[in-house]
Amino acid sequence: MATPATASRPMRADARRNRAALVAAARAEFAERAHEAAIEDIAKRAGVGVGTLYRHFPRRIDLVEAVYLEEIETLAESAATAAADADPFAGLSTWMQAYARYAMNKRNLLKELQEAFERDPGLRLQLRERLVASADKALAPAQAAGVVRADLSGDDLIRLVGGVCMSATATPDQNERLLDVILAGLRA
Amino acid sequence: MATPATASRPMRADARRNRAALVAAARAEFAERAHEAAIEDIAKRAGVGVGTLYRHFPRRIDLVEAVYLEEIETLAESAATAAADADPFAGLSTWMQAYARYAMNKRNLLKELQEAFERDPGLRLQLRERLVASADKALAPAQAAGVVRADLSGDDLIRLVGGVCMSATATPDQNERLLDVILAGLRA
Numbered sequence: 001m002a003t004p005a006t007a008s009r010p011m012r013a014d015a016r017r018n019r020a021a022l023v024a025a026a027r028a029e030f031a032e033r034a035h036e037a038a039i040e041d042i043a044k045r046a047g048v049g050v051g052t053l054y055r056h057f058p059r060r061i062d063l064v065e066a067v068y069l070e071e072i073e074t075l076a077e078s079a080a081t082a083a084a085d086a087d088p089f090a091g092l093s094t095w096m097q098a099y100a101r102y103a104m105n106k107r108n109l110l111k112e113l114q115e116a117f118e119r120d121p122g123l124r125l126q127l128r129e130r131l132v133a134s135a136d137k138a139l140a141p142a143q144a145a146g147v148v149r150a151d152l153s154g155d156d157l158i159r160l161v162g163g164v165c166m167s168a169t170a171t172p173d174q175n176e177r178l179l180d181v182i183l184a185g186l187r188a
Numbered sequence: 189m190a191t192p193a194t195a196s197r198p199m200r201a202d203a204r205r206n207r208a209a210l211v212a213a214a215r216a217e218f219a220e221r222a223h224e225a226a227i228e229d230i231a232k233r234a235g236v237g238v239g240t241l242y243r244h245f246p247r248r249i250d251l252v253e254a255v256y257l258e259e260i261e262t263l264a265e266s267a268a269t270a271a272a273d274a275d276p277f278a279g280l281s282t283w284m285q286a287y288a289r290y291a292m293n294k295r296n297l298l299k300e301l302q303e304a305f306e307r308d309p310g311l312r313l314q315l316r317e318r319l320v321a322s323a324d325k326a327l328a329p330a331q332a333a334g335v336v337r338a339d340l341s342g343d344d345l346i347r348l349v350g351g352v353c354m355s356a357t358a359t360p361d362q363n364e365r366l367l368d369v370i371l372a373g374l375r376a
Contacts, residue, residue, distance in 0.1 A: 076297055151365065159358065163351025170347065175341065178348055185373025 013172045019056050021046040026067045027057075034108035039063075040114075061119075070099055072130050075102045079134040088141040092148065093183055095138035096161055103165035110166075132157055148186050157186075207244050209234040214255045215293070218353040221350075222296035249307075252300045259297075260318050263290045267325040280336065281371055283326035284349055288367055291353035298354075319346055336374045345374075 085091025273279025
């Protein structure tokens with residue numbers, strides 16, 4: 001996933017800052033423009049030159065993968081927050097909203113991610129496992145408290161929310177309403 | 189949609205029987221083998237020669253479209269049955285199961301349907317309108333009886349169930365469980 005240059009030796013602090021700024025800028029650009037996001041605009045938004053961008057991410061797909069990994073990381077953090085919520089149903093609800101945002105962002109990366117998945121068939125599976133782990137973690141406390149149906153799995157959650165939010169024509173309003181329906185349906 | 193030859197003059201009774209047998213056979217073959225269904229097997233299953241098949245459906249895509257129209261027709265009939273159910277929630281539940289079957293069958297036709305939709309961009313919209321009309325019809329009595337949330341539309345229903353059932357890796361067991369979650373979530 002990481003480029004050999006960045007994986008083989010520790011980065012200096014300014015290189016780390018640049019890399020983080022590039023990933024953040026790319027996230028924002030992909031969210032706004034999907035596959036039409038331009039490399040030049042990403043560098044500009046990050047406040048670095050295009051040469052710096054290419055040193056960190058030699059190919060566009062490297063940047064797409066880094067953004068997607070960041071989305072999954074954000075989701076994993078939401079699962080930890082959800083699991084720590086004193087109200088387990090509210091915690092699960094928060095995680096589901098985070099997953100809906102993740103799914104909508106993934107939709108913007110999908111066209112280019114397909115390419116990465118075709119190049120590395122294990123990658124899709126590996127990332128899906130991280131997603132399911134995140135969903136399991138968010139689900140467990142609500143099931144332990146008996147407020148959510150015991151027969152549901154993290155994979156079920158992902159399919160329910162993802163199926164709704166990955167649709168190309170879904171509006172934020174409709175997604176919110178449908179998420180609400182799903183949440184109500186999860187109750188034990 | 190229909191081939192000019194069949195649309196321009198009434199068919200004889202045996203021709204109508206052959207056509208119906210071909211569409212039924214194609215439905216079964218597509219359900220079992222998706223885009224790998226062979227024209228020869230469809231003719232054989234219908235008990236007619238390949239020449240007869242080609243007279244009714246000159247191109248493979250004509251047969252795919254006829255099967256898909258039949259799926260939508262079946263769904264419209266389910267909506268009428270649902271709307272006539274004395275228990276409006278049970279009626280809606282029956283329709284949602286019919287929609288789940290429709291969505292799973294559509295998944296098998298999707299690859300070839302895309303081609304038809306690209307050739308005729310209005311077709312997708314026109315068929316989607318019939319789907320939404322079917323969902324609206326199934327939903328109305330349950331909303332009128334106050335047993336289903338009033339803020340939901342037929343389009344919401346389609347998105348909830350379709351998103352879950354169109355997934356390429358969904359199993360019938362999981363689909364049934366997720367449908368159950370969605371149904372519970374619809375309640376007012």
